[in-house]
Amino acid sequence: MATVDLKDVRKTYPSGVEAVKGVSIAIHDKALCVLVGPSGCGKSTLLRMIAGLEAITDGAIAIEGKVVNAIGPAERDIAMVFQNYALYPHMSVYDNMAYGLRNRGTPRDEIDRRVRATAKTLELDHLLKRQPRELSGGQRQRVAMGRAIVRNPKVFLFDEPLSNLDAKLRGQMRVEIKNLQRALGVTSVYVTHDQLEAMTLADVLVVMNAGVVEQIGAPLDVYERPETTFVASFIGAPPMNLLPVAALPSSITSAAPAGAATLGFRPEDGTFSDHSEQSQLSLAAEVEGVEPVGAESFLYCRHADNRLILRASGRTTVEPGARLAVTIAPEKMHWFDGEGKRLS
Amino acid sequence: MTPRVVFPNKILPYLLVAPQLAITAIFFYWPASQALYQSMLREDPFGLKSSFVWFANFRKVLADPNYLNSLKVTAIFSVSTAAVAMSVALLLAVMADKVVRSRGLYRTLLIWPYAVAPAIAGMLWLFLFNPSIGSLAYLLRAAGIAWDPLLNGTQAMVLVVAAAAWKQISYNFLFFVAGLQAIPKTLIEAAAIDGAGETKRFWTIVFPLLAPTTFFLLVVNTVYAFFDTFGIIHAVTGGGPGKATETLVYKVYNDGFVNLILGDSAAQSVILMVIVIALTAVQFRYVERKVHYG
Ligand SMILES: Nc1ncnc2c1ncn2[C@@H]1O[C@H](COP(=O)(O)OP(=O)(O)OP(=O)(O)O)[C@@H](O)[C@H]1O
Ligand SMILES: [Mg+2]
Numbered sequence: 001m002a003t004v005d006l007k008d009v010r011k012t013y014p015s016g017v018e019a020v021k022g023v024s025i026a027i028h029d030k031a032l033c034v035l036v037g038p039s040g041c042g043k044s045t046l047l048r049m050i051a052g053l054e055a056i057t058d059g060a061i062a063i064e065g066k067v068v069n070a071i072g073p074a075e076r077d078i079a080m081v082f083q084n085y086a087l088y089p090h091m092s093v094y095d096n097m098a099y100g101l102r103n104r105g106t107p108r109d110e111i112d113r114r115v116r117a118t119a120k121t122l123e124l125d126h127l128l129k130r131q132p133r134e135l136s137g138g139q140r141q142r143v144a145m146g147r148a149i150v151r152n153p154k155v156f157l158f159d160e161p162l163s164n165l166d167a168k169l170r171g172q173m174r175v176e177i178k179n180l181q182r183a184l185g186v187t188s189v190y191v192t193h194d195q196l197e198a199m200t201l202a203d204v205l206v207v208m209n210a211g212v213v214e215q216i217g218a219p220l221d222v223y224e225r226p227e228t229t230f231v232a233s234f235i236g237a238p239p240m241n242l243l244p245v246a247a248l249p250s251s252i253t254s255a256a257p258a259g260a261a262t263l264g265f266r267p268e269d270g271t272f273s274d275h276s277e278q279s280q281l282s283l284a285a286e287v288e289g290v291e292p293v294g295a296e297s298f299l300y301c302r303h304a305d306n307r308l309i310l311r312a313s314g315r316t317t318v319e320p321g322a323r324l325a326v327t328i329a330p331e332k333m334h335w336f337d338g339e340g341k342r343l344s
Numbered sequence: 345m346t347p348r349v350v351f352p353n354k355i356l357p358y359l360l361v362a363p364q365l366a367i368t369a370i371f372f373y374w375p376a377s378q379a380l381y382q383s384m385l386r387e388d389p390f391g392l393k394s395s396f397v398w399f400a401n402f403r404k405v406l407a408d409p410n411y412l413n414s415l416k417v418t419a420i421f422s423v424s425t426a427a428v429a430m431s432v433a434l435l436l437a438v439m440a441d442k443v444v445r446s447r448g449l450y451r452t453l454l455i456w457p458y459a460v461a462p463a464i465a466g467m468l469w470l471f472l473f474n475p476s477i478g479s480l481a482y483l484l485r486a487a488g489i490a491w492d493p494l495l496n497g498t499q500a501m502v503l504v505v506a507a508a509a510w511k512q513i514s515y516n517f518l519f520f521v522a523g524l525q526a527i528p529k530t531l532i533e534a535a536a537i538d539g540a541g542e543t544k545r546f547w548t549i550v551f552p553l554l555a556p557t558t559f560f561l562l563v564v565n566t567v568y569a570f571f572d573t574f575g576i577i578h579a580v581t582g583g584g585p586g587k588a589t590e591t592l593v594y595k596v597y598n599d600g601f602v603n604l605i606l607g608d609s610a611a612q613s614v615i616l617m618v619i620v621i622a623l624t625a626v627q628f629r630y631v632e633r634k635v636h637y638g
Pocket of ligand 2: 044
């Protein structure tokens with residue numbers, strides 16, 4: 001039962017930067033927890049604290065219920081995949097994978113068996129004799145994965161492992177990581193700033209911003225019920241439209257709960273028709289640009305001084321400059337207060 | 345590849361490199377050829393005339409037990425100096441890498457011995473270890489060691505090796521510090537997660553990745569011990585006691601300028617020159633295709 005529990009974890013760097021400001025997360029056994037947030041929000045710092053590479057300023061981190069604050073990275077029985085892979089450049093692929101096992105005194109024949117088995121699952125068997133510099137980016141990534149898997153650790157930690165790959169390979173590896181993690185049933189913490197990666201991989205999604213957790217939940221729950229305007233605008237591509245209540249017609253604001261300052265709705269939740277059908281319950285919007293991406297098209301519009309994005313499925317006949325009437329079903333409306341917190 | 349520059353004029357390129365060629369010819373090739381010429385001459389005992397003897401001087405020098413002794417002394421001296429200078433520098437560099445506060449100051453302090461002239465460095469060690477007045481010699485004797493480098497050849501060798509190595513440590517230190525900094529931190533972290541302790545990490549990750557630096561320094565240090573340590577040996581032991589610390593360079597000086605056997609001395613210089621060329625060739629070969637990782 002490898003659970004990972006963070007209790008009010010804080011990190012202040014010697015330079016005085018407060019990178020993590022009190023984070024509490026409980027990760028279940030076998031779960032894949034994804035930390036997502038903008039650059040510099042403290043994701044890597046948090047992950048490195050779990051790994052034991054960074055001292056914990058305050059709070060507690062427990063693995064399998066045992067507090068590991070004072071335990072070094074070697075004894076935590078974790079494996080980490082780094083963004084730049086950190087393969088040992090002077091060792092062959094085989095030795096890279098065997099290194100951790102050798103350090104732990106695993107018998108020779110067992111090392112050989114495990115390395116070969118892991119290499120087989122990752123389709124690395126024909127590369128075992130190569131040096132890292134003789135591999136492509138994708139192959140290096142696999143070796144880094146192999147090095148983590150072969151040790152059969154309690155916890156996997158990933159720090160943006162796919163960010164150096166091209167889009168196609170990234171999509172492919174994403175699926176593979178997910179499947180591997182499921183098959184091996186190893187509790188994992190995965191850091192990314194790519195919300196699509198976060199949505200597709202996560203069992204538990206943790207959205208971070210400026211050193212604090214904004215929201216924790218299942219990916220679709222977070223998508224459907226963002227707790228803050230930050231989460232609303234960070235999760236989903238394109239992001240949720242956020243309009244100040246002051247700019248809305250009273251027919252719409254009448255549905256708002258008390259204290260509402262911002263209305264949010266997803267691009268796909270705004271139905272639109274021609275301007276002439278403008279009714280009391282709709283917003284007037286002027287189309288500024290159209291972006292067809294194949295199965296759907298995005299309309300970049302303006303309402304008063306605010307920009308909003310609408311989604312049309314398939315091809316659209318709407319042209320830039322067109323005026324639209326946008327209607328939003330009341331149950332698809334998200335209301336936020338002046339501090340950006342969700343209402344109701 | 346850098347683009348090739350094509351000069352329309354045929355003579356201009358030669359004019360442009362002429363000053364460089366002239367300097368090399370006057371200050372390098374001419375003296376070198378003179379040494380080569382000298383090495384094949386033999387002067388009569390009164391220095392009135394000299395005769396051309398082809399390779400007789402070389403045969404004589406290579407058959408001379410004193411010369412062979414000096415070869416052995418040079419080998420021992422160079423290997424020990426390079427080994428001591430490099431291992432101490434590596435140790436200091438590894439420790440300096442761990443210093444968090446006032447790193448710069450620590451490094452600067454370790455670098456300044458490089459600015460001390462060899463003769464001064466030699467004098468410094470000579471005074472410290474002088475059997476009659478040296479403070480460290482006094483401590484050694486107090487510790488029960490019969491310290492007298494003026495009589496004991498091995499101790500004299502230890503003393504010159506120490507002085508020569510001391511002088512070279514700063515240089516090696518600089519390169520090792522740079523080499524250590526070039527090793528990505530994530531590799532060390534990955535090794536730590538992989539369960540390697542500090543010592544293990546050093547020998548399995550850091551040291552192999554420092555190999556290009558180490559090799560480069562090995563060549564530089566050997567060349568240094570061969571040729572740049574004349575001042576130190578001259579100041580500390582003068583090649584003695586006996587011929588216990590007489591290296592090849594020192595013997596060239598002794599035979600040529602003290603004993604005025606110019607032919608022998610020139611022949612020795614030529615042999616030395618061949619050794620330098622060989623060492624430099626090795627160095628260039630490896631520096632050119634310095635092991636590239638990653
Ligand atoms: N060693 C350090 N010393 C001082 N400050 C640091 C150090 N490492 C990170 N920081 C600071 O801590 C904050 C969080 O950094 P962190 O690397 O955790 O961000 P991140 O969320 O991983 O960002 P990214 O997505 O760009 O990798 C940043 O403001 C950063 O400048
Ligand atoms: Mg990061």
